[in-house]
Amino acid sequence: MTSAPPAVVTGVRRRFGAGPPALDGVDLELRAGEVHAVLGENGAGKTTLMRILAGLDEPDEGSVVVAGEPVTEFTPRALRERGVAMVQQHFTLVPTLTAGENLALARPEGRLRPGARRVRRRVEALAQRYGLPVRADVPVDRLSVGEQQRLEILRALDADARLLILDEPTAVLVDAEAEALLAVCRALAAEGRAVVIITHRLAEVFAGCDRVTVLRRGAVVCAGEPVSAHDRTSLATLMVGAVPAPPLSIERPARSGVIRIALDGAARGRLRPLDLEVHAGEVLGVAGVDGNGQAELEDLLAGIAAPQQGTVCVEGTEMPVGAPRERVGKRVAYVPADRYRRALAGPLSLADNLELGRGPSRRAPRGRREEQAVPALAAWDVRAAGPGASAASLSGGNAQKLVLARELGVGPAVVVAAQPTRGLDPEAARMITERILAAAADGAAVVWFGAELDELFAVADRLVVLADGIATPFEPPYDRAAVGMAMAGGAGA
Amino acid sequence: MTLTRDPAPAGQQAPDGLVGKALRGPADRSPLGLVAVPLLALLGALVVGGVLMAVEGVAPLSAYGEVVRGVFGRTRGLVDTAVIATPLVLLALGITVAYRARVFTIGAEGQYIAGALAGTAWATVGPLPGLPAPVLVVSSLAVAVLAGAAWSGVTAWLQSRFGASVVITSLLLNYVAAAVLAWAVRVGMRDPGSFTPQSRQVGDAALPDLPGTAIHLGFLFALLAVPTVAAVLRRTRFGFRVEVLGANPDVLAATEARPSRTRLWVLAVAGALAGLAGFVEVAGVTGRMTQAFAVGYGFTAIIVALLGRLRPLGVLAAALVMAGITVGFDEAERVFVIPSATVGVIQALIVVFFVTGDALSRRRLRRREGA
């Protein structure tokens, strides 16, 4: 082989905000003619790494060499011209245009649009060549998700991508489609292209990948080793780590018998019917990779969406849906995964944010409200210019403390906490963890959604792993490899 | 996994525009920046107006002197200013509530007409003739308020039910209201004794003048509405929800109330104030409805609300300045040969300069923050 490898990444670092680095000195070499799996938990940095390769993001440090030449301009266009294309989880097709028009938009054939027949032929020729069938003249928003994905891939191939990156490509597909897609990937690699599949499913890695790179907390823990050198257990262990974290210093009484939350065959979206009981004083951990039903479970527990079947009860009565103040009245604390999307009104003051969902219908003058906010802010060590500062001005850790100050303030009966420490500095993360556990010690039932197993192992009395909407329970002592395997597509698969 | 179940239509979610940020964001926190841009816009427009007059051969300073004298130098000037400002204040307060919630209605004109029509109809051809004057006044005002709120509520319903943009539906309803007005004064509630199409006089429903002045009672309503709206925004749960809706509808849904419900109330309040403004204008100034009743106050009020920075007190100031410029120039035109459109140009320039200046200051701010 005389040609340079399609991409070489050396020492790439990337950090967002004040949290831990998303990528902490990553090396990666991709070869022509291979299907390369990039494996890791949520937040391991796999998508960030690939976005950099595709020009959708820029590294803080380190070098990226594509086809022998160092990349200086990190834009999608520049990298597409050099043969790198990425199919993101959120498709970037124009929904009102047809498949043919989307292709024509990406690579126009002159100033005039070709006629309908020619467009159809172009789509069909591509579809046939790569074995990716797509209807040519239907608006994209009427295509199935699988078809849209195939179109995204065709668009990349139409631009003659030498390096094709697929981000969790099978997450949206049914099994047969997923198998067909992997076969296509193999065929593309056989043509001399490099294909990268970002995934968390072990089955996929073994179904068609040549080499595998495992990322964990922004670092490479397995650098492009042949898949044949591994088995499920070894990869699962690499993915979730082998070293247990130091134990937390919270002594909690044994759980009482009171059932605070009860799900009876509750199902919604991807979440299959689930029976679940959480007792007072208990911390239930929910593990799983995004898109396997946790978001739906979070919505059910927080009263944001109603179950499509079954019931969700809090202390014996049905969870009010779409009536957040009633939820607050039932002392259900909700710490959402996306703070600025659901919990904090960025432009409003800290005092105002403390008042969301509670407080009288006649409000006190601003001065007094801000005065009243001071003790809560101090108790939670929210560092800000003052109670009148905007929530948007807070750092991640302080913003999360503000959410908890509000939600845990009244002595909650139930705490629904979705990734409460995500992206926080260790000090804030530790404080928040301790306070939530203290709430459990005071008798709250806690449901803790987590992406990192170490954290869940440390806090949870019990664990439920969600994969494809199905829950698998685990009791301590936790078998790390078994949990990891359940997350990566079911223990039995 | 979206929280808001009502579809977010186009024109509702401009994330970065003037209206959205006119009320908050870091720029807002400094009182200087808050007032400086509108004042500079005013100054700039007056300078350009002066240049225009100088080109016309009129000494700008003496002309402006006459403008000031026209307002402050005689009782009539102050009276006219107050009377013209009255509907602008009420309309702009309603728009203030809506825009703070980032509900961008431009239907104040239609709601103003709807309120005026309903109130006049109640007072002139209503089902209860012969009511004592105070009862008639109060009931007519109530009818006007309800009509304005209902007219505005239609847009809320169209959005929550069909996802239709409030911007567009509220605009369309203005024309429907204008057509209804045309029909009402020609046929529906026409004064049979009149040759030209117009309604009967509202008679006993007319608003009395404030004691010792020639200013009708409506001005007092407007003055009272300013602290009332301010108090509602700052001191009530509804006001809080307005702010939260404006900041982030998903947060409202997760912590306080359904956004579609809050949006309905916001539009109803805006419509109610517009309806009130409409009937106050009939009962205080025109005395009856004619084809020429709608003069575009509903649009001018949007400008007033923005110049007032979506703050009740600011709205009052902006309305008085706009009205004062109109009145003062009326007077100055008697003394100097100034094209009658000059005042319109100056007022429009205030707006154009304000929009530009505000956008530019925000842009600089964004840059400085490195966002």
Next chain:
Amino acid sequence: MDTLFTLATLAAAVRLAIPVAVAALGEVVTERSGVLNLGLEGTMLFGALAGYLATLATGSPWIGLGAGLGAGAGCGALLALLMVVVRADQIVTGLAFTLFAGSATTYLFELSYTIGQPPPRIESLSMVPLVVIVLVVLVAVWFLLTRTSAGLVLSAAGEAPAAADALGYRVARVRAAATVAGSALAGLAGAMLVCGPLGLFVQNVTAGRGWVALALVVFARWRPGRAVAGALLFGLCDAAQLRLQGTATQIPYEVFLALPYVVTLLALMVRARRSGTPAALAVPFVRGPAR
């Protein structure tokens, strides 16, 4: 009803429809790119004044039409600067501009003749060339949107600006161009109003036709052919309304006044997605940070 739909009424309908049709076609182009131009009415007014003054000066209404087109493009450049480049709020900017145009055109117009004399009439074009212009504009806009690559980019900027950006297109540039082009047509529409059978300029000569055009774009679901059809419907209603005003009938003419708007409101009562509203209409595009 047989007195209603005479040839004269139909001719009037076409005459009334012409400027609205051209302005609506322009706005279709602008809105397809994701810009809501509420300054349409003001742009038409400037176009009308430019058309009038140019015709007055040169004696050629054709030059008048050209002046209207140019004035519209100028307005469009200013609006694009504010709405796309500076990213001022589109609704406020448009409203402010229309307000400004109302006063500014009156002011300029009053400067153009001596007070006391009636403003002079100008040479005017007959209906035939005007109809031809409408058809040419219709075909041009239709061709642009459905047959050119530029049309695809335009739609992408209005529907999925982030996708267009990811493909390397400059969304701001596309939107600015669409605003200038749409405004140029609005200016032309204004000039066609005064250089047509009317033959003179009066204060606020457009009388809300720009707003009508805006409503028609919604009614037409952002399709050029339907925009012209809608303009004809509007013209028909307007002509019927004018005609009925002179006669005593059972149908109040105001029904026809309201009809175009009511029909448009009804057309909006379908699910938003199917109404064809560009997904990013009036939403400024800011390249987002990595998520």
